[in-house]
Amino acid sequence: MGITENIDGNKVTVSGRVFTISNFISFSRVFIVFPVVYIHYRNNLMYNTEVIVLLIYGLISDYLDGLVARKTNTISEVGKMIDPISDKLCAGALFIYTVWLGWVPTWFLIFFIVRDVLIILGSTFIKIKYGKVAMSTMSGKISVNIISAYWLAVFFLRDAAEIHQFLLGLSVLIMTISFLDYFNRYRRIMMGAQFN
Numbered sequence: 001m002g003i004t005e006n007i008d009g010n011k012v013t014v015s016g017r018v019f020t021i022s023n024f025i026s027f028s029r030v031f032i033v034f035p036v037v038y039i040h041y042r043n044n045l046m047y048n049t050e051v052i053v054l055l056i057y058g059l060i061s062d063y064l065d066g067l068v069a070r071k072t073n074t075i076s077e078v079g080k081m082i083d084p085i086s087d088k089l090c091a092g093a094l095f096i097y098t099v100w101l102g103w104v105p106t107w108f109l110i111f112f113i114v115r116d117v118l119i120i121l122g123s124t125f126i127k128i129k130y131g132k133v134a135m136s137t138m139s140g141k142i143s144v145n146i147i148s149a150y151w152l153a154v155f156f157l158r159d160a161a162e163i164h165q166f167l168l169g170l171s172v173l174i175m176t177i178s179f180l181d182y183f184n185r186y187r188r189i190m191m192g193a194q195f196n
Contacts (some may be wrong), residue, residue, distance in 0.1 A: 022076075103155075
């Protein structure tokens, strides 16, 4: 027997629009990575004002795009794809850089990539089957914040080994929990649950 409730709670209007302010904000986030890496590396692995401003924009834009989409009633199928993909590309590239520097363990990057690839495969299958993109889970959004906190601690607090270890463990924990949430969401959608 199928599930008939909407697993996102209240149904929201989702448009097919591509060119929205919120989508632009999401898309622009990808372009902070290369300047951050370039400036940091050329500056003898030291951060400066430009790096800080770019990273602050990256963090703010991750909240701003969703807020703008909701306030302007411009939640879109494209936006539901661009936002998490921008997050994954930014985080992935920044972690590749810090793994290359030897500041983050390689196994963490592998864990991060495998988890995200599996989530993307599930989302792709939902898109193919139902013609729309499933929204991110709350635990997925929380995991982005914890992972960001871990990267920022490694990047800015080079000598804070205990903080690094704590945030590393917390990141792995919340990534695992959010993966299980995504898997459960995928399973319920496949059983017929409605979703935005």
